[in-house]
Amino acid sequence: MVAESKERQNLGLLCFYPYRALEARLLAELAVAGFDDITLAQGRIAARIGPAGTRLTDLAEQALVTKQTAGYLVDQLEKASYVRRVPDPTDARARLVQMAERGQAVVAIARRVEAEVEAEWTAHLGGEATAQLRATLERLREITDPHR
Amino acid sequence: MVAESKERQNLGLLCFYPYRALEARLLAELAVAGFDDITLAQGRIAARIGPAGTRLTDLAEQALVTKQTAGYLVDQLEKASYVRRVPDPTDARARLVQMAERGQAVVAIARRVEAEVEAEWTAHLGGEATAQLRATLERLREITDPHR
DNA sequence: CTAGTTTCGTCAGATGATCTGACTTTCGTC
DNA sequence: GACGAAAGTCAGATCATCTGACGAAACTAG
Numbered sequence: 017m018v019a020e021s022k023e024r025q026n027l028g029l030l031c032f033y034p035y036r037a038l039e040a041r042l043l044a045e046l047a048v049a050g051f052d053d054i055t056l057a058q059g060r061i062a063a064r065i066g067p068a069g070t071r072l073t074d075l076a077e078q079a080l081v082t083k084q085t086a087g088y089l090v091d092q093l094e095k096a097s098y099v100r101r102v103p104d105p106t107d108a109r110a111r112l113v114q115m116a117e118r119g120q121a122v123v124a125i126a127r128r129v130e131a132e133v134e135a136e137w138t139a140h141l142g143g144e145a146t147a148q149l150r151a152t153l154e155r156l157r158e159i160t161d162p163h164r
Numbered sequence: 165m166v167a168e169s170k171e172r173q174n175l176g177l178l179c180f181y182p183y184r185a186l187e188a189r190l191l192a193e194l195a196v197a198g199f200d201d202i203t204l205a206q207g208r209i210a211a212r213i214g215p216a217g218t219r220l221t222d223l224a225e226q227a228l229v230t231k232q233t234a235g236y237l238v239d240q241l242e243k244a245s246y247v248r249r250v251p252d253p254t255d256a257r258a259r260l261v262q263m264a265e266r267g268q269a270v271v272a273i274a275r276r277v278e279a280e281v282e283a284e285w286t287a288h289l290g291g292e293a294t295a296q297l298r299a300t301l302e303r304l305r306e307i308t309d310p311h312r
Numbered sequence: 313c314t315a316g317t318t319t320c321g322t323c324a325g326a327t328g329a330t331c332t333g334a335c336t337t338t339c340g341t342c
Numbered sequence: 343g344a345c346g347a348a349a350g351t352c353a354g355a356t357c358a359t360c361t362g363a364c365g366a367a368a369c370t371a372g
Contacts, residue, residue, distance in 0.1 A: 028186030038176030
């Protein structure tokens with residue numbers, strides 16, 4: 017990095033810094049709010065739970081982990097009362113993972129922090145550059161996100 | 165995500181997709197080239213070794229892991245002959261982690277793949293949008309990268 | 313409607329990656 | 343020269359992740 021830091025960094029790495037910053041900030045602010053038992057991996061799973069609940073298999077696929085890993089993380093989230101599992105009325109094999117009350121409190125904080133961070137970035141970059149950044153990243157997602 | 169996928173995604177997450185795509189691609193192409201024993205975590209450490217070698221403590225700090233974790237990963241890279249440790253001539257406590265021949269072969273492939281991926285992104289986004297993306301990300305790095 | 317196949321989730325076991333805490337050696341400073 | 347700080351290692355614990363195998367329910371084709 018001695019050499020790297022002054023040179024032209026590759027685009028992928030440049031993308032990584034903001035992401036990492038946001039993730040760290042989220043975790044830190046959640047800890048401040050008393051939710052200090054959440055891990056990154058748990059958050060990545062929890063972030064993908066839809067309003068009506070989501071199947072474990074879907075969570076695993078979207079988070080790019082195996083069903084087993086997703087199950088392990090959901091177990092922990094459930095033990096800590098962030099989520100609950102209910103039977104899927106349309107399929108007796110499946111269960112829906114839903115946000116519990118405690119989980120919804122976390123989601124509210126997360127949304128607030130995301131908005132704050134984005135406002136800070138906008139203040140640094142300017143509104144126009146931020147809008148362009150978003151537009152470009154959305155186009156880039158078309159070829160870099162296997163799930164859409 | 166059922167809800168998320170159509171809605172406005174937060175900028176941090178949008179940044180994540182390209183990064184993940186690049187990382188996956190790098191690992192896959194290295195595996196094709198016969199370097200199938202490299203893990204992501206090892207790569208993240210190795211990517212920060214400077215031309216003259218870098219201290220373990222510096223690697224740890226830049227990769228945002230503890231010295232112990234960095235040491236564990238360097239052990240494995242050393243066992244697999246990707247790097248070597250030499251005494252630091254300026255400080256008897258310290259040792260420099262340097263790229264060995266095998267490691268340099270990996271670096272060469274990584275640089276090639278990075279260039280390929282960037283070319284693909286440029287083809288999709290257009291040259292101007294790509295240049296703007298880079299410029300904006302570099303500015304964003306000023307406030308999101310704790311190490312510069 | 314039964315037989316075969318797929319899907320949903322779990323169990324079991326292994327490995328990888330990460331942390332905290334304690335320690336040794338060396339450096340720098342006063 | 344003594345003492346605090348820095349470089350790295352050792353030990354132990356935990357978290358996250360994988361592969362493989364499995365049981366139960368659902369779907370599909372005769």
